[in-house]
Amino acid sequence: MTISYPGGPLRGHLRLTGSKSIANRALLIRALTPGGFAIHGMAAADDTVRLQQLLVSGEDVLDCGPAGTTYRFLTGYLCRRRGTQLLTGSQRMKERPIGILVEALRTLGANIEYAEKEGYPPLRIGYSALDRSDRVSIAADTSSQYISSLLMLAPTLPTGLKLTLEGEIVSLPYIKMTLALMEYFGVHHHWEGQTIVVNPQYYQARDFTVEADWSAASYYYSLAALSESADLRIDGLFADSLQGDAVVHKLYEEFGVTTTFTEKGIHLHKPAGTEPPALFEHNFVECPDIAQTLMATCAGLGVQGLYSGLQTLFIKETDRVKAMKTELGKLGVSLYKIPSRMTEKTGINYFAQEGRADFAAGTPRFATYHDHRMAMSLAPLALLHPVALEDPAVVNKSYPDFYRDLTTLGLTARED
DSSP: OEEEOSSEEEEEEEEEOBBBHHHHHHHHHTTTTOOOEESSSSSHHHHHHHHHHHHHHSSSSSETOOOHHHHHHHHHHHSSSSSOOOOEETTTGGSSSSSSHHHHHHHHHHHHHHEESSTOOOOOEEEOOSSOOEEEEEEETSSSHHHHHHHHHHHTTTTTEEEEEEESSSHHHHHHHHHHHHHHTTTEEEEEEEEEEEOSSOOOOOOOOOOHHHHHHHHHHHHHSSSSEEEEEETOOOSOOOOOGGGGHHHGGGGTEEEESSSSSEEEEEEETTTOOOOEEOOOTTTTTGGGHHHHHHHHTTOEEEEEGGGGGSSSOOOOHHHHHHHTTTTOOOOOOGGGGSTTTTOOOOEEOOOOOTTOSOEEOOTTOOOOHHHHHHHGGGSOOEESSSSSGGGTTTHHHHHHHHHHHEEEEEEE
């Protein structure tokens, strides 16, 4: 697919899809709630549709495809479902580690076996009372999806759960999102240091509306930053958000994009003549899903980048740092890790980015690595020059209407 823009100010009005992160948590909680409840504004993402189907499936083999959140949430949920199921996924899913979550569930008494390679999907999961223990420790810098899978299961356990997070906590907003949704459905918790305590309780059925996705909004912030001027209205987003990626509206102020919150959502504005910063620096530990978006924006504007908190990006749908290094390299932009000896006092891993996107060689063809965020983070560069995306349908994982929404803003998305 080739995406292009005729030029001129960027104008438009659209409504974003629901947040996949929120929708998936709501679906899992509904499955654990006596009587269930209605969910409005459900995300149209493939991951969410797949989770919704698998939660009610009576099949013995459940295929999550490439959906990581779906796989991790079901790993915990199936421990409480009668019978035995084989939980599998795509080839890439079989390369993504699951051992930390499996060991935590086994501590509680889970009946889980590795069907192929030790430490990786697929898993054979049988029913268990999960009454061996009510205490689990897990590395705090692991995927928040492991932690959320355990937390949502916690109130249904015979004696609840005391979940200790060991070390520096990463992706805290996603953990807070899970706990906030549990509170909405009547399940309370408290912290004892870095231990989250959830006593045995019942989820209370309440109708729920899914907030729009701030991760998806980041691509429109990137478009606005790359435009000569912008005036965009996006419905469904609110200032009081559960999503860590809501910080995007503050980050793009450095690029001259201002945000006004309205009754329906947000109004983005960038005046003509805005100069980008010389340097953009940020720690993405609490918002890793928008890191690629900012990398692409900096590349398009020639802004030097200094990034940290990228550790979870190495185990996503692809190694996202490596993938961005390769694709931005096609434009003459370099992304590299700063040697550890230069940061040994802080112990933080930094990545630097230098250069401005050069389209002299013609239309770049970007690989997307079976990763929806690769496609959507690179697409806004079309405001500067036409870009081609391989496997464009990968966006269906989280945002099926992405290209349609781009066309409402005046961009063209043409199948090759």
